[in-house]
Amino acid sequence: MSVISLTKGQKIDLTKGTNLSKLVVGLGWDTNKYSGGNDFDLDAAAFLLRAGGKATGIQDFVFYNNLKGANDSVIHTGDNLTGEGDGDDEQIKIDLARIPNEIEKIAITITIHDADIRKQNFGQVSNAFVRVVDEVTGREVLRYDLGEDFSVETAIVVCEIYRYQGEWKFSAVGSGFSGGLKALCQNFGLQVS
Numbered sequence: 001m002s003v004i005s006l007t008k009g010q011k012i013d014l015t016k017g018t019n020l021s022k023l024v025v026g027l028g029w030d031t032n033k034y035s036g037g038n039d040f041d042l043d044a045a046a047f048l049l050r051a052g053g054k055a056t057g058i059q060d061f062v063f064y065n066n067l068k069g070a071n072d073s074v075i076h077t078g079d080n081l082t083g084e085g086d087g088d089d090e091q092i093k094i095d096l097a098r099i100p101n102e103i104e105k106i107a108i109t110i111t112i113h114d115a116d117i118r119k120q121n122f123g124q125v126s127n128a129f130v131r132v133v134d135e136v137t138g139r140e141v142l143r144y145d146l147g148e149d150f151s152v153e154t155a156i157v158v159c160e161i162y163r164y165q166g167e168w169k170f171s172a173v174g175s176g177f178s179g180g181l182k183a184l185c186q187n188f189g190l191q192v193s
Contacts, residue, residue, distance in 0.1 A: 003131075004142040008149075008174040012142060014096075014132070014161065015168045021097045022135035025108055026088030027158065029128040040120060041113035043181075044090035046074050047188045049105040054189030060103075061190060062092065073098035074106065093135060094161065096168050105162040107173075107188065111181045115154035122150035122176060130158045132170060144172040154180040 004012060014020055031040040045063035047055050048070050055061060062069040067076045077091045092108065099106075108130060112120050122128075128146040133139065144159060153176030160171045177183045185192045 003140045006142060006144040006170075006172040008144075008147070008172055010144075011169055011171045013167060014141070014170050020134055020141065021095065023094045023096065023141075023161075024133040024135045025092045025094060025159075025161075026131045026133060027091070027108070027110060027129070028087060028089045028131075029110070030126050032124045032126055038118040038120070040118075040125070042089065042125070043111050043113055044076070044092060045109050045111065045181075045184075046076070046092050046094075047107040047109065047184070047190075048074060048099075048103045049107060049188060050102050051104060052189075053105065056189070058190075061185070061188075070099055070103055073100070088131070096161075105160050107160050108158045109155060109184055110158055111155040111184065115180050120154070122153045122156060125150070128156075128158075130172075142170060144174070146174050149174065150176050153178055155184045157184070 006012065027044045029042055043064055048060040049055055058066060059069055062074045062076050064076065073095045075093045077093065115121060126148060129143060131143040132141045134141055155177040157173045157175045159173050162169055182192050
């Protein structure tokens, strides 16, 4: 079975007619060389969203300082500080069967750590992608290449995995934000200082 390649705005069933329940969401990217002199540190995260598209607290924010959420149904495998090498730079594992009923959506994001201080943005990032792998079989199910649509943004909502009529779906979002992680947190109902 071939990998399904999505474009921005497309949606696909993940579980309807399949036995897919344990996912590995792999995210990757390359950084363009520039004269700033600082390494890029991009960070993947998952926001576990309830009704109204909002998180209720830190327990709903899975990232490098909070590696597990939602009864361990969402697990971040750790921070890659440089993005060097091929393949996935960071991964988030999701066990769909264990996600609490009150979680309606999981937003997968990428931000640039200290983007303002380092004067970095997603216009300097290329080949960004997200892929979903069946953790049980190791088979890549789908892939969404983000393209080069970003310039000054410092955070991206890459995709959403959401419940719809008892099934799980995947949406290729590709929406950029200025304001980095703080703006994303506020968008999803979390207060940060």
